[in-house]
Amino acid sequence: MVSITTRLVYIRMVMVMWKPMLTTYSEDAPIGDQWRYEVKYDGFRCGLEWKASRVTLWSRNGKELNDQFPEIIKACEENQDAFENDLPLLLDCELVIPVTNLRTNFSELQTRGRMKSTEAIAKKAAERPAKLYVFDLLKHTGKSLKKKTYQDRRNQLEKLFKKNPTKRLNLVTQYKDLTSIEEDVFLHQAEGILAKKVDSTYQENTRSKQWLKIKNWRQVQGIVTGWNQANDYYDLSVYDKQELVPLGKVKNGFPDDDRQTLNQFIRENGQKLNQSTWQIPEGVCIEVNCLNARNGEIREPLFNQFRFDLVPKECTWDRVQEQLAQLPEDIDYSNLDKQLFSKARKVDLLIHLRKVAPLMLPHLYNKKLTVIRFPDGIYEESFYQKHVPEYAPGYFQGNEHLVCNDLRSLIWLGNHAALEFHVPFNRLNEKNPREMVFDIDPPNQSKFPVAVKAAQLIKELCDYKELVSIAKTSGRKGLQIHIPTDGAGTYDETREFMETVAKVLVQKYPDLFTIERMKKNRGERVYIDFLQHAEGKTIIAPYSPRGQGNATVSTPLFWEEVNEDLDPNDYTVFNVAERIRKKGCPFQYYQP
DSSP, rough: OOOHHHHHHHHHHHEEEEEEOOOEEEESOOOOOTTTEEEOSSSSEEEEEOOOSSSSETTTTOOOOOOOOHHHHHHHHTTHHHHTOSSSSEEEEEEEOBSSSSBBBBHHHHHHHHHHOHHHHHHHHSSSOEHHHHHEEEEETTTTTTTHHHHHHHHHHHHHHHHOOSSSSSEEEEESOHHHHHHHHHHHTEEEEEEEETTTTTTTEEEEEEEEEOOOOOEEEEEEEEETTTTTEEEEEETTTTTTEEEEEEOSSSOHHHHHHHHHHHHHHOOOOEEEEEEEEEEEEEEEEEEEETTTTEEEEEEEEEEETOOOGGHHHHHHHHHHHHOTTTOOOOOOOOSSSSSSBHHHHHHHHHHHHHHHHHHHTTEEEEEEETTTOOOOOEEEBBBBBBTOOOTTTOSSSSSHHHOHHHHHHHHHHHEEEOOOOSSSTSSSOEEEEEEOOSSSGGGHHHHHHHHHHHHHHHHHHOOOOOOOOOOOOOOEEEEEEEEEEHHHHHHHHHHHHHHHHHHHHHHTTEESGGGTTTTOOEEEOTTTTTTTEEEEOOOOOOTTTTTTOOOOOOOOGGGOOEEEEBBBBBTHHHHHHHHHHHTTTTOO
């Protein structure tokens, strides 16, 4: 047992050994051959000290994080053989809970960092494991690399990660082209960009202009409704329907003149409630840069400007949601308040598509897309569209058939009331399917538990064959099981496997399942559809809405959710994005 004194001395030694190099804030990213770019992840800055005898995860303040994030330590220990000739290592990293490859859940990470219960930590580590994104190599075989240039260290780090076998440690992507990283950061709504000079050395405990951070700000507007004179925080509020609700607080970013103007207005028009607190009548609207706003708190608020062009009633929670979504600006939006579903408007559809885009677009990439458009909502006439209309913008051109490869295309289609997105199983210029998909179709909602049983049985057979299987709701009354193939196998070969599986289920449970194509002959049995798996056929894309009254979404599921409590009506355009933020995406490690 190591004594507390020895442990404290060891911690102090490490704190002296690793003091991270710090970034300097910049409004704009520099351009030039001497700069390289990385995604700024929203997590905990950490140092991973990896010795043959012990792996230690250190916070930037010298706190050991092994107990809070055991999955990181376990991954290193289980893969130590791959790095045995490189130890000891010291890696500069960002510890994150991923939502997409670039976006993270910082609040979930904070919760993990505060947890003390070993049992609770183990449960969280299994349900929502953390990742380390590594961006610098400070020691290799025990030798310091801090005096080497950034690019030299990067080259050595890339060589090291060529043999990395674990998904818990990831190499941060380096970009040479600023436009490419700006597009990726915007798509994923990541925290921002890091710009690093290729010839910079590692300057410990120094805020250097050789490393710059550029934030991916969202701009939101709120009404100034309070002021704490003691700490100089201003309270912001917005209207949610007719009620004024807290948006959050802001203190930083005010130029001296603007702060003096605001304080003078408060003293002349506000009501002093006690020694330091002022209440302010509605009248002043301001715009704030931030990373997020939720539950009455604004993440990293920074004053941007007064908005004298707005009246308080225009500062609404709906407006904040649109601004946080960061809809592309180069689209001519129309009729955003049009009711497309019984309770959802076009703007609700667009916000959903925008938030799920990083996870939905890979399933659409380079595939002949078929959309179902509902120009006047789901209760009016709809039509299928497969080809690029003449009035489509230039980024759709080049293909006769609709192809949706980027955010603008997806949001443009949503703006034209495309509610359903159906895709084939193969990409353009490819013959073989990239996945097999079972479509499990119960005759009615009351038989949905039988569809759940079918999904569980298919998973058992896939597990036996060592095949990955991912379940999702169809967005209507059924379930679908995706099985990645990566193009290995023709349509005939993969359909033969699917037919065998379907027949096994029918043979074992003839009263529950059927492969009968004619609906009238199925009775109350659940249909196991493998014939839909064919060239030219399509399936609803993951995260696509459906033309249903309650705006349901075809939602990927974790297998522990595929049980008797599952209800496909629970997943709608209003909550699926938040579900992804909290739980992650079951398709996370599968690129179709």
